[in-house]
Amino acid sequence: MTTSTIAGTGTHRYQLHIDGMTCSACSTRLERMLSAASGIATAAVNLATERATIDIDDGTSLDSVVQVVGRAGFDARKETRAYRISGAADEAAAGMIREALEGTPGVVTATVDGDRAQIEVERYALAVSDEILEERAREAGCVLSSSDADPVEDRRDFRQYLAISAAILLSAPFVVQMAAHQVLTTGWAMHALVEALLATPLQFVIGARFYRGALNALRGGGANMEVLVVTGTTAAYFFSWYQYATLGDAASGQLYFEASAIIITLVLVGKQLESRARRGAAQAIRELLALRPRTALVEAEDGTVHERPLREVRVGDSLVCRTGMQVPADGIVTGGVAEVDESLVTGESMPVSRGKGDPVIAGSLNIDGLLTIEARATGADSTLARMIRLVENAQAGKPAVQRLADRVCGIFVPVVVAIAAVAFLGWLAAGAGVEVAIINAVSVLVIACPCALGLATPTAIMTGSGAATRAGILIKDVEALEQAHGLTHMVLDKTGTLTSGTPRLGTVRLLAEDLDENTALAIMASLQQGSEHPLAEAFRVAAEERRLPLQAVHDFSSRVALGVEGIVDGTLYLAGNRRLFDTLAFAAPDPVDTGDDGGVWLGARREDGDVWLARFVVDDAERPGAGEAVDALKRLGITPFLASGDTTAATRRIAAATGIDEFRSRVRPEDKVALIDELMEDGRKVGMVGDGINDAPALARATVGMAMGSGTDVAMETAAITLMRPDPRLVAAAIDISRRTWRKIRQNLFWAFIYNVIGLPLAALGHLSPSLAALAMALSSVSVVGNSLILRGWRPQLEDIRHDHS
Template sequence: MITLPVHGMTCASCAGRVERALKKLPGVTQASVNLATETAAVEAPGVAMAELTASASAAIEKAGYEVPRSETALAVEGMTCASCSGRVERALAKVPGVLQARVNLATQEALVDHLALPDLPETLIAAVQKAGYEAHPRDDAGPTGPSPTAPTHRRTGLAAVPEGWQVLLAALLSAPLVLPMLGDLLGRHWMLAPLWQAVLATPVLLIFGGRFFVAGAKALRAGTANMDVLVALGTGAAWGLSLALWWRDDTGMPHLYFESAAVVITLVRFGKWMEARAKRQTLAALDALQALRPATATVLRKGQPVHLPIAQVKKGDLVQVKPGERLPVDGRVLEGRSHVDESLITGESLPVAKGPGDAVTGGAVNGEGLLTVQATALGAESQIARIVRLVANAQAAKAPIQQQVDRVSAVFVPVVMALAALTFIGWWWSGAGLPTATIHAVSVLVIACPCALGLATPATLMVASGLAARRGLLVRDASALEHLRDVAVVAFDKTGTLTAGQPRLLATLTPAAGPSEGEALTLAAALQAGSEHPLAKAVLAAQAGAASPSAPPAPLPPTTGLRAVAGRGVTGQIAHAAVPRTLALGSGPWMAELAVDRSALQAAADAQAALGRTVSWLADVSPGQPPALLASFAFGDPARAESATTVAALQAQGLRCVLISGDNPGAAHHLAQAVGITEVHAEVRPEGKSALVAELKESLPPGQRVAMVGDGINDAPALAAADVGLAMAHVDGGTDVAMHTAGLTLLRGNPWGVVEAIALARATGRKIRQNLFWAFAYNVVGIPLAMLGLLSPMVAGGAMALSSVCVVSNALWLGRWKAPAP
């Protein structure tokens, strides 16, 4: 039985409707709803727990109510191979209330989507422990490091000794057992007495290899088998056989296999140590992000600067940032101007100019100016903290190819054990004797390498997601990288994606008998002063930009009676040349209502409109005289500097580029022509964009995919409908939408990031295929050789350790990948 929380019920009728919806589900034998506790209890004996949870939640939500959900991240200790991660995943999925569980071997983490039940996190930890592993909540430390109240997990005894020292001690004890074998090659007899062999090998087996026996026993008790079982059985059999032969021997110098047990343990531990070192390198990008934000901030309290720990800074505080310092918080600039280096966050190499009103990100480096910043986001809500969480979650997620590998790994260990038993029976049956048959079976157990299979994909994805973060590409969904390499069609939104999303004044037109362009611009700017309308900002920016050191901008004349006319424009009185005049600035239809004659500029304005530009008109409508046309202004949202280069690069790779825009056909076709796109769909509403993306997907042959690039705000349906969604980040809040909608977010707001993302996805795919090849090759070649008696246990142990190291090291080579240049 499962109990689900239900929000939104207000009366007995609501409870009855939920109960009826649950009873209609296949397999449900009983369902009851408690209005007072806002819970629903469902019983379905023949249905898997995760399936029942998902179907019951969907039924409740379809009935019009909410089932609150949550996500728990656990750090899992003790997993050594893909079989382990699969067992933990199955254990978590069986917990009532769990919707989905994803376990990543490389990061040693589990991500669990579940119902928001109060005691469920503790139940999840207990389920992992029952499966034979240790678990604790993942310390989601912010960029400043672990919280002072976060639980600590101290190691005691042998576990407190660094892994490298344990490997060294095991090697020192094993070396005297190996040296006699080298002496045999030189004709020297250096073989130790059986007692000394046992004295040296036993501590290696029981102390440094004890973890394999403990973990293997837990696995067997849980009804499964993993790499620990293989190692424990193999080394235990070699050690036990040596004891038996020593006990039965009368010559005083029998042929024993203590060295096999000791050397295999040492080599496997060495491989695990190297693997752990390599995996730490894969997290270097996240470590760099976490170390960005300083631990203290200079906060203005009653106008005086006070140095405070970052934990004491509150939202809304004024923070002073000196030249050369890192910004401690996300916020908006209130005073000062400077250039800010955001390269470690966005990947943008050049510092960005910042002034009053501009948003800044914590962790960026202030340039030459003193800034006063009002804090808008702190701690877990800061940009860096969100990026770290999303990248960590992407690393913990599983790509589709990894799910296939996990299915292979689930049967791998039982098959290997069966092959080892078959090897033992075959050699014994052929008359080779018990020692020989046992040693060959041990070789089969030891050569088998589920570790490499389990690490091949996640280790590569860890490196790729960290590498992407350094390039300003935020990977939210691990499957996005896998799908992106198969993309055949890239659909672009227009505004905010291929264009900057900020209108600019592109042309000022005046009649022959009217004012000069500069005078007209000054009059329009006076009417627009203080307005937040995008076109008003464009006029003010153009008027300020028209200045030069030798000719500063003309002062704006005083205005009175400013009034915005909804959907039409703005009007007000301006004292121009000591004469008060009433001016109107707005649309063509409004000018027609005001009886303004626009014939002098109509042809030129129509030409601007044909280019997809928005035209506004400025007229003198002072009472007591005929309305007079003063000027017209053409506004446009030009293409980004990188848009044409991006499209050309994608088309050079054989990709089909499509423009999907809600703008008018003139503007859409003009932009498409400017950037080199021939397939254009204009005047498409948001819901129409998702339908169009679905049509593009249906038109492609199997195996080819569609990517959608948008600004992440009004393009959310299309981003979700595409095989891969890439969202352009914006400082106005679009970043939040982008992070939760698309599989990848382009933090730099630069379309060239699409080219980089596709190149990285293809490089990642090649590296994953290489790793899987080597992981399978080790087993496909090594196991038959071991069964034929051509590999000793020591060689087999070395090959097993080497396979994991090779896979992780090969994944690290992806860090040398160079992004394509525009």
């Protein structure tokens, strides 16, 4: 995500990648300082994604935001990328493009290399996109395009691995010494100066990052994990020097250089493992970003095909997609047939056939065939771009339980320092020596870490929402995820949700003796030639399938909500519901088979009087898996409720077919809202699933609204969860992943709290050495993130859905 203007607010939204945050105390402090800064409307900081999302007022510069980040003790990450330039033929032109780019919010420097026809841009990561830079370059009269060469690499990971390798090498002799003490009866110890020689670079060179982090935190008015690590290891390190200074060579075996060295090494290793695990949790966004093609093949009016950057594709362009290429934009197929893999967009595991008139989604892969596509949505308006925004939004939010954890982390470090002080004084008061008191206090400082508390919720949300996205379930925000796990009732729209929304001809009941079924159908289909009603298509398709000839219709008339009438072969025919015939004073006596309130009636007005001809039942085909979806909802402990604007007969049929006990028919949009209000009495949480414009009010009113991906844009914009393919089984799957995610959050928070509740007393009472305390601290964060990563293996398997996931 990059800069964007928030309509109607006079603010601009930016994202920054923040370096230096190690625990929830860090992210809480930064969020507090950003929110309090002048010119910043809102700020949200996510520890797991290492992102800050800031809304700034007009007139406030991004540089001032970066300064606040610096005052809080952190860095806004920078990245450098090289671009090809054309149009900068002289120094003046080069100066113009340099000034244009350096004047773009988020750009730090721009350096033009005229000999290589490229420009190197240093910018704040996430703050400004390639598209914005290319637009600024065009305004300066130049063309900017991404270089074929890789961007200038960030060597951060390499330096981290180098530091860890050096730390392991320097601390390895201490590990050997500790093992020797356990195995050899005579013991073995390095000379004190050798220990100091190994521990000093670990403490002050490799461990310098901890000192910087602690100092920055204290300058920012807070305390974090680094404060605890620095206090503990510094105490152990200098106490070892004190022991050697007072005892000389007799201090061997009473030094704690090994404690400070091993603590720093274990914390470094733990942080690296945690970082790798967090990147795994964010895999969903990277997979979506990888789907975006950089170029598109655009067909000109003369039939020639040219390759263009994707940003230059416009709605209405004719695009060519060959075998092995990704569909560049949302559109409609205008020519060709191909097998398309939409798995990473919709979650559909099997390739789907796409031909003329079919929709295709940007990012899907053409497996076999050639397609010509008319672009309907490009760039930020495409389905893929909206998916990326929704996933980022869901992963950036904070549920109430995380805000509670943040408040705990805000006071965590001072409380731990106080406990360490009490432990130190307590051991002295109990008659123990200074050595015992210091080491136990160090153990308290080292074992306590707020990182696990800070990562418990965001890593679970990142992984859960990412797994949902891969299955074709888009969660708009964290509130939707938070509410979905507690749903008790689910209102399902019929048409387009449990049914395909495509009417088809069912049974035909003849009411005249001199008429056969095909003749009746031919008359009905002929009448419907001029109708745009959805049911008309069912008759036309049925007649076409039976190869029945249609006749010309004269004096055709359509009556809204009633039916149609027209003259076929000299006879006036009427087709519609019973109200049509009542309105036109149809004089024929009621037929013996009046049926129920469903069906479409066909009658004729002949010279010898009015006569009933036939009654047609039009079905809406049940979607595959509709019954399984309802059964899965019941197993989740959710009561399904069917609501439809269709007739009682049609609604009852689908309810019976899918196993829904309660239903309401002939409901209007306001009736669906009233139904949800009724069901929400006594504090019940009610979900709503729909796909049409008329479902939007109910989707907005429900605790959680879900829109079928085949539905209207209005429904999908209103809903909190979008199901990317028209499969009703995804409704239960969405609730299942939300419950599993919330279960992981509770597990993570429980273990994070229990770890500290048990670990702190053990350390204070002298039952844990500093090295073991450091190991436990490192493993606490890794275990929390690892537990969350289990969700990556989730797949929407309905047979595995049970109520015990709540």
